[in-house]
Amino acid sequence: MQKPGTLSSFLVVSRWEIQLVSFASATLGPILAVSRPGELLNMDVGLFIVLFYLLATFSCNINCYYDVDVDSLYKKRLSNAVKTIGMERMAIIMTAEVLLAIAISIILALHGHLITSILAIIGLLFGWAYSSPPFRAKGHGLWGQMLVNTGIYVLPLVGGYLILSGEIGAVVWAFIFFYAIMNTGINLVNSAEDYHEDKNMGIRTAAHALGIKRTMRLAVFLMLTGYLSLLLILLDFYWKGGWPEIAGISILAISALFFVPDAIKCGLPDRNIESQAKRCGKKVPFWFVITRYPIWLFLLLYLI
Numbered sequence: 001m002q003k004p005g006t007l008s009s010f011l012v013v014s015r016w017e018i019q020l021v022s023f024a025s026a027t028l029g030p031i032l033a034v035s036r037p038g039e040l041l042n043m044d045v046g047l048f049i050v051l052f053y054l055l056a057t058f059s060c061n062i063n064c065y066y067d068v069d070v071d072s073l074y075k076k077r078l079s080n081a082v083k084t085i086g087m088e089r090m091a092i093i094m095t096a097e098v099l100l101a102i103a104i105s106i107i108l109a110l111h112g113h114l115i116t117s118i119l120a121i122i123g124l125l126f127g128w129a130y131s132s133p134p135f136r137a138k139g140h141g142l143w144g145q146m147l148v149n150t151g152i153y154v155l156p157l158v159g160g161y162l163i164l165s166g167e168i169g170a171v172v173w174a175f176i177f178f179y180a181i182m183n184t185g186i187n188l189v190n191s192a193e194d195y196h197e198d199k200n201m202g203i204r205t206a207a208h209a210l211g212i213k214r215t216m217r218l219a220v221f222l223m224l225t226g227y228l229s230l231l232l233i234l235l236d237f238y239w240k241g242g243w244p245e246i247a248g249i250s251i252l253a254i255s256a257l258f259f260v261p262d263a264i265k266c267g268l269p270d271r272n273i274e275s276q277a278k279r280c281g282k283k284v285p286f287w288f289v290i291t292r293y294p295i296w297l298f299l300l301l302y303l304i
Contacts, residue, residue, distance in 0.1 A: 005084075006084060006085055006089075008081075009080075009081035009082075009084040009085050010081075010085060010093070012077060012078060012081035013060060013061050013064040013065075013078060013081045013082055013085065013090070014057045014060050014061060017285065018060070018285070018288075019053065019056055019057070019060075021285065021288045021289050021292065021293075022052075022053075022056060022152075024292035024293055024296040025052070025152060025153060025156050025157070025292070026048075026049045026052040026053065026156060026160070027040075027049065027160065027296070028156075028157055028160065028179070028295075028296060028299070029048075029156060029157040029158065029159060029161040029162075029163070030042075030045050030048070030160045030161065030163055030164050031296070031299050031300060031303070032157070032161055032172050032175065032299065033160070033161045033162075033163070033164035033165040033172075034164055034165075034303065035303065036303060037300065037303045037304070039164060042163070042164065044108060044111055044113060044163050045160075045163055045164065047104055047107060047108060048108065048116065048159065048160055048163050050104060051101060051104045051105065051108070051120055052160075054097055054100055054101045054104070055101055055120065055123050055124055055127060055151075056152075057097060058094055058097040058098060058101065058124065058127055059126075059127030059130065059131070059151070061090065061093065061094050061097070062094055062127060062131045062132055063130070063131040063138075064078050064079075064081070064082050064090075065082060065087070065090050065091075065094065065131070066131045066132055066133070066136070067079075067131070068082045068083070068087075070201045070203070073197075073201070074194075074197045098124065101120065101124055102121070102124075104120075105120045105121055108120075108163075113162065113163055115159070115162050116159040116160075116162050116163055119155045119158060119159040120155075120159060122151075122155060123151045123155045123156070126147045126150065126151035126155075127151060129147060130144055130147045130148060130151075138203065138205065139202075139203045139204050139205070140204065141204055141205065141206055141208065141209030141210075142206050142209050142210075144205060144206065145184070145187065145188070145191065145205075145206040148187060149180055149183065149184045149187060150180075152183070153176075153179055153180040153184070154176060154180050157175075157176045157179065158176065171233065171237045174229075174233055175230065175233050178225070178226045178229040178230050178233065179226065179230060179295075180226070181222050181225060181226030181229070182222065182223055182225075182226025182227045182230065183226070183288075184222050184226070185218070185219045185220065185221070185222030185223030185224075185225075185226060185263075186219070186223055186284055186287050186288060186291075187284075188206060188207070188215050188216075188218060188222065189216070189219045189223075189266065189277065189280050189281055189283075189284055190281055190284050191206050191207045191215065192207045192212050192215045192216050192219065192277035192280075192281070193277050193278055193280070193281025193282075193284075194207075194281075195207045195208070195212045195215075195274055195277060196274055207277075212273050212274060212277060213273050215277075216266060216267065216273060216276065216277060216280070217267055219266070219267075220263050220264070220267030221267070223259075223263045223287075224260065224263050227256075227259065227260075227263075227291055230295055231252060231256070234248075234249075234252070234295065234298055234299075235249070238298070238299065238302045240302065242304075244301035244302065244304045245298070245301060245302060247301055248294075248297060248298035248301040249298070251294045251297055251298065252294045252295070252298055254294070255290050255291065255294040255295075258286075258290050259287060259290050259291055262280075262283055262287070263287075265280075266279075266280040
């Protein structure tokens, strides 16, 4: 078997499959802030999206860097990719990512987006603190979950919105809150999926802090509460009754037909809760796509 090259290994440690479904989180903030699609064609919006992916890539890279020993037991694809690149080269790459992210943050600050720049630096610190000693928040139960969800699902939406608007209204705050709630639920399923492996390695995640059964129940509650609340917000505040909204709501209905039954099944009692978590964990990437992008598309159609 041919040994993977450096580029393909970098894509692995950057979790390209996750980043493919993260475009919604990078762009929802600006989309919520505008009244016409053309307003999104803005250089600062472009810089913000680049900044989002730099921070996401750094967070993935540093997680693989410090988890190389753990991953060598259970996720060999990740540890092998780190070893192919080399620890020293990984450190250089991450340093370049940090410097470039800081440079873009400074440019955005000079363009009048100081709060967005500050939020980006906070997100950078969250990504570092989650994986790196001495904090290594991923091993401290709910603290790690809080850093991840705030850094990925709250700060980018707030920062992206403020690129194009100076004030966030109550409806947008509600949208951001329930978007974070929904994704937190999905991430908790992902945490429960690795319950046994993390326990063997002495890593205490949110699933260990709450217990795997309680984690799965809470995950389903948060997923459904966040998702259904987002649908209500879209119908109440972003419904004009034209054909774009009708098309959008049709897509949302299809999304609900896939997602809601799946979520409910994962909350039903099961004799082997760890096996149930494994089964549900395999659906996490699909859930990210089927929940985020119909909502994202609905908001784009609303602007037409």
